[in-house]
Amino acid sequence: MRVSLLEVKGLTGGYSNRQPVIHDLSFTVKPGEMVGLIGLNGAGKSTTIKQILGFLRPTSGEIRFNGRTLENDPTGFRKQLAYIPETPYLYPELTLREHLELTAMAYGIPEEVQRERMEPLLERFHMKKRIDWYPDTFSKGMRQKVMVLSAFLLEPSLLIVDEPFVGLDPLAIHHLLERLVKLKHRGTGILLSTHVLATAEKYCDTFVLLKEGRIALKGTLEEMRRQAGLSDASLNDIFIHAAGEEGT
Amino acid sequence: MRPIESLFLERMKHAWKKGGRYAALIAKGLHFLPIFLLISLYFGYKWLLAELPEDFPVSLLLTVLFTWTLSSTRIRTYVQKADPVFLFPDLDGLKGYFRRSLIYSAAMQSLKIWLVTVFLSPLYLTRVGEVAGLGSAWALLTLLKIWNIGIVWLEIHREDRRGVHAFLRWGTNGLITWWLFSGQWFGWPLVIGGIWLGWLTLHHIRFRSPRHLIPWETLMRWEERTVSAYYRLANQFIDVPHIGNDVTPRPVFSLLFRRLPSRPENTYLFLYLRTFFRYREPFGVFVRLTLVTAVLLACLPAAGWFSAFILLTGLYVTGIQLPWIRRIHRYQPWFRLYPLPEKQKRTDCSRLAFWLLGAQSSLALLPQYWAWNSPLPFLLPILLLGWGAAWFLSWIYLPRRLHKRSSLR
Numbered sequence: 001m002r003v004s005l006l007e008v009k010g011l012t013g014g015y016s017n018r019q020p021v022i023h024d025l026s027f028t029v030k031p032g033e034m035v036g037l038i039g040l041n042g043a044g045k046s047t048t049i050k051q052i053l054g055f056l057r058p059t060s061g062e063i064r065f066n067g068r069t070l071e072n073d074p075t076g077f078r079k080q081l082a083y084i085p086e087t088p089y090l091y092p093e094l095t096l097r098e099h100l101e102l103t104a105m106a107y108g109i110p111e112e113v114q115r116e117r118m119e120p121l122l123e124r125f126h127m128k129k130r131i132d133w134y135p136d137t138f139s140k141g142m143r144q145k146v147m148v149l150s151a152f153l154l155e156p157s158l159l160i161v162d163e164p165f166v167g168l169d170p171l172a173i174h175h176l177l178e179r180l181v182k183l184k185h186r187g188t189g190i191l192l193s194t195h196v197l198a199t200a201e202k203y204c205d206t207f208v209l210l211k212e213g214r215i216a217l218k219g220t221l222e223e224m225r226r227q228a229g230l231s232d233a234s235l236n237d238i239f240i241h242a243a244g245e246e247g248t
Numbered sequence: 249m250r251p252i253e254s255l256f257l258e259r260m261k262h263a264w265k266k267g268g269r270y271a272a273l274i275a276k277g278l279h280f281l282p283i284f285l286l287i288s289l290y291f292g293y294k295w296l297l298a299e300l301p302e303d304f305p306v307s308l309l310l311t312v313l314f315t316w317t318l319s320s321t322r323i324r325t326y327v328q329k330a331d332p333v334f335l336f337p338d339l340d341g342l343k344g345y346f347r348r349s350l351i352y353s354a355a356m357q358s359l360k361i362w363l364v365t366v367f368l369s370p371l372y373l374t375r376v377g378e379v380a381g382l383g384s385a386w387a388l389l390t391l392l393k394i395w396n397i398g399i400v401w402l403e404i405h406r407e408d409r410r411g412v413h414a415f416l417r418w419g420t421n422g423l424i425t426w427w428l429f430s431g432q433w434f435g436w437p438l439v440i441g442g443i444w445l446g447w448l449t450l451h452h453i454r455f456r457s458p459r460h461l462i463p464w465e466t467l468m469r470w471e472e473r474t475v476s477a478y479y480r481l482a483n484q485f486i487d488v489p490h491i492g493n494d495v496t497p498r499p500v501f502s503l504l505f506r507r508l509p510s511r512p513e514n515t516y517l518f519l520y521l522r523t524f525f526r527y528r529e530p531f532g533v534f535v536r537l538t539l540v541t542a543v544l545l546a547c548l549p550a551a552g553w554f555s556a557f558i559l560l561t562g563l564y565v566t567g568i569q570l571p572w573i574r575r576i577h578r579y580q581p582w583f584r585l586y587p588l589p590e591k592q593k594r595t596d597c598s599r600l601a602f603w604l605l606g607a608q609s610s611l612a613l614l615p616q617y618w619a620w621n622s623p624l625p626f627l628l629p630i631l632l633l634g635w636g637a638a639w640f641l642s643w644i645y646l647p648r649r650l651h652k653r654s655s656l657r
Contacts, residue, residue, distance in 0.1 A: 078587035087580050091519065091524040092495045098518075106515045106586040114510075134495065240639060 004028035004064075005158050005189040010062035013051050014213075021047045022060055022213040023049070029158065029189040034180065036200040037193040038235075040243050045193040046086065048210070049162050052191070053083060065158060072144055079107065082156035085202075086163040090135040095133045096146055099149035104151040105139040114153070117118035124175050148172075152179055159183060161192045165199070177203060197232050201235035216242045256348040259326035270482045297374055306375040307429040308369060311422065314429075316388060317364050318421040319414075321396045322474055323353045323404075325467050332464045338459055354397050358390045365389065369567040376429060385428055392424060395445065402452035404466045416448060441499030469494075480529060483572070494528040501525045515588055516574075516596035523573045524600065533605065537566045541612040556630060560637055562612060563605050569639040570601045571650045594647055601642035610633025 006029040014021030022044040029035045037045050048054045063069065070077045094102065104114040107239045122128040125145045133226055135143060144167045151159060161180070165173050180203065184190055189227075194200050207224060210215040217224045217234065217238065225231055228238050300306075325346065335342055365386045372382050396417065403413045424441050461470055473494070505521060508514050541562030545555055574597040577583050583593070613631055 016619070053581075055581065060562075075587045075589065078585055083581075083585060085581065091522075091577075093522045094519070098522065101510065102515065102518055103582075105510050105518055106582075106588060107513060108512045111510050134497065136495070163267065 003030070005031050005033075006191065007062075007064040007068060008048075008052065008075050009062045009064075011048070011051060011058055011063065013056055013058040013061070014047055015056065017059050020213070022051070022210075025208075025210075025215055026060070026061075027208045027215070027218055031157070031189050033188045033206065034184050034190040034192060034204045036204035036207040037191055037210065038195070038197065038200060038207060038239060039216075043210040043243070045210060046162060047213075049083075049160055049193060052160060053081075054078075080157035082151040082154045082159050083162045084151045084159070084161045086146050086166060088147045090138075090143055090146055092135055095132045095134055096149075098126060099146055099150060100153055103153055105152050109154070117153050117155070118149075121152055124179075125149060125172060141169055141172065144168055145172060148176055148179075152183075155183070155186075156222075157186070157188060159188055159189065159190045161194075163194055164192075165194065165196055177225070186240040191193055197234075197236045197239055205237070209239065213245050250336050253344035253348060254333055255335075256326065256345045256352075260324075260352060263326060267478065270478075274482060293370065297370060298339040300375075306371060307426075309375070310372065310429045310571060311426045313368065314425045315418065317361060318389065318392055318396055318425065319418045321353075321357060321393070321400045322470065323349060323397060323400060324356065324474065325349045325471055327464065327467045327471050329468060332462075336462075341657075342462065350397060350401060354394045355394050357397060360395050361389050362386065374652050388428060389425075392421065395449070396421070399449065399452060402456050404463050404470075405457045406452075406455060407462070411450075418481065420444060420448060476529075480572075495526050496528060498525055499533075512588060513587060513592070514596070516593055517599055519577070520573045520596055520600045523576060524570075524604070527576075530566075530572055534566055534608065535571050537562055538608050538611050539609070542615060545612060545616050556633055557628065559609060559612060559634055563609060563634065563637050563641060566608055567601065567605055567638075567646055568649070570604065570642075571597065571646055573597060573600065574650075592648075598642045598647060605638030605641055606635045609638060 008028070009026050011025040012020050012023050025044075025048060027035065037048065039045050045055065051058050054074070065077050078082070081225070091099065091102075100118055101114070104111075109117075119128075122131060125148065127142070127145055127149065130138070130142065135146070144164070146162065149166075151161075158178075164176060165232045168176065170224065177199065180190055180192070192200065192204060201221065206220050207218060208215060217227045219227065220237060221238075224238050225233055226234075228241050230238055230241060233241070324336075326349070335345070365382070369382055372385075373379065399413075399417055403410065403417070406413070424445075425442060427438070504525075505518075506520065508518055541558060544558050544562075574593060609631065613627065613634060616627075
């Protein structure tokens with residue numbers, strides 16, 4: 001049995017201590033595993049991700065990455081973790097090249113390794129010609145590509161991806177998924193939050209289905225079918241069954 | 249009144265209320281400083297009028313100052329990002345909205361002309377002319393200012409050759425102001441000036457774009473710049489949450505950027521360097537204050553303590569702008585994700601501030617002829633004082649000030 005890379009245990013939290021958004025969440029992400037985090041709008045997917053990244057402080061529960069917690073070892077915790085946000089966060093004063101250089105510098109990636117990784121990534125995502133462009137000239141999709149490139153440049157142990165397909169063209173989505181699979185095969189654990197259920201069903205190994213901040217179902221597709229009592233159902237059917245009815 | 253037309257008045261009132269609240273907060277923290285500044289200004293001005301050499305070109309100085317005041321014309325529209333979507337369907341309403349904006353801008357800019365005229369009146373009355381002449385000049389300058397507002401409005405509706413249009417307007421203002429202050433009231437210059445103004449106005453009207461094409465992008469950029477300028481001013485005294493700013497690539501500094509080795513210890517410095525050199529401000533403030541300090545050091549009496557006071561004031565006023573370089577990134581999620589020690593955010597900012605302030609003291613002092621030729625070796629001690637102040641401001645004073653005023657550590 002593989003040891004967990006990310007372990008979330010009894011996590012409760014949100015934007016205020018008095019009104020938690022997520023309640024008692026427990027799940028794991030193992031090396032070489034892609035976990036799909038799914039749920040309706042407002043189910044708590046982004047809040048869960050913010051808690052893991054340390055943007056929000058949990059009310060209770062524990063988050064461990066490779067045995068470390070953010071409080072005990074913040075630098076070690078973040079060193080092997082990469083994040084692709086739903087909204088691209090860019091520095092207006094940096095070119096694409098400088099965004100990548102800054103990321104590599106922060107994570108201590110030597111210049112030769114940086115160059116080696118950068119070239120194929122830029123080629124793959126059709127951004128080579130735009131290497132010296134500033135973000136104000138980028139389309140929404142290009143801005144999202146900067147986020148994708150920065151995360152892939154790191155080749156992290158754990159990759160947290162929040163709705164990465166928004167704004168990307170079909171070819172970029174294809175290359176993104178191709179890269180995610182490649183990283184997964186190399187042992188990277190991936191937590192993927194998405195609404196594109198067909199893609200999640202095809203690429204993810206296990207799922208965490210959130211409903212109103214609580215885990216409604218979790219496990220492999222087969223396990224979720226059993227939990228929902230829907231044999232042979234697709235992820236879409238399970239999702240509609242579990243998350244579709246208000247207040248159930 | 250149509251709803252969109254009344255929207256301008258609502259936004260204007262809201263902006264004034266907000267400005268008033270900021271002014272009250274600033275006034276609370278300033279104590280007696282404004283009174284001190286006014287007294288200094290009064291005595292400084294009096295001294296300047298008494299000491300000004302007989303052959304000093306006052307007319308030229310007035311021409312430069314008024315050309316600047318006339319030409320740097322801003323139109324306040326209070327437009328917001330959602331306006332192109334929500335206001336666009338009512339073109340007639342928008343016409344009324346922008347008419348009000350132009351009337352308001354004309355009133356505010358005329359007030360600016362009046363204030364500058366009042367400020368410069370002692371100089372004018374001492375060296376150039378009488379009260380009647382000053383009154384006529386003020387009236388003419390006000391009319392010229394209103395003309396500038398109309399032309400600027402037409403200019404921003406045209407995408408082509410903006411530089412040429414701005415040059416023509418600045419030139420026109422310069423020539424008319426020079427004629428005004430050189431004492432030639434009537435005759436051919438006035439006729440030629442009138443014809444030229446008429447031709448330029450007709451030229452812009454002839455080539456203006458169709459009414460439905462509203463230059464939203466330009467208007468929003470201008471609005472953001474104006475608001476940012478107010479916020480930056482307020483930010484010198486109180487904590488202001490959001491300050492907008494433009495990015496300019498400035499490729500001339502690329503060589504400097506490349507000298508920084510790619511090491512985790514330099515991560516924030518890598519970013520801060522680009523933040524400083526590529527944002528319009530505080531780089532612009534740095535350049536202007538370096539020039540002002542150098543000019544004051546060159547023009548005012550070269551007494552040891554007085555020169556040191558000017559240098560230290562210049563460094564202090566520049567220094568208090570610099571923590572912005574770090575503060576602008578405080579809501580960036582990457583800033584919280586980088587696997588780097590927390591204190592590095594502060595130390596990298598201090599490293600940059602030290603070199604910038606040190607460079608400023610060198611740039612202000614090295615061209616000073618008197619410091620090199622002084623009977624005592626004055627340049628070295630004052631240079632050391634400048635670098636010492638740069639060290640104190642960047643490593644001790646500014647981090648403490650930043651810590652006191654915000655949650656940043």
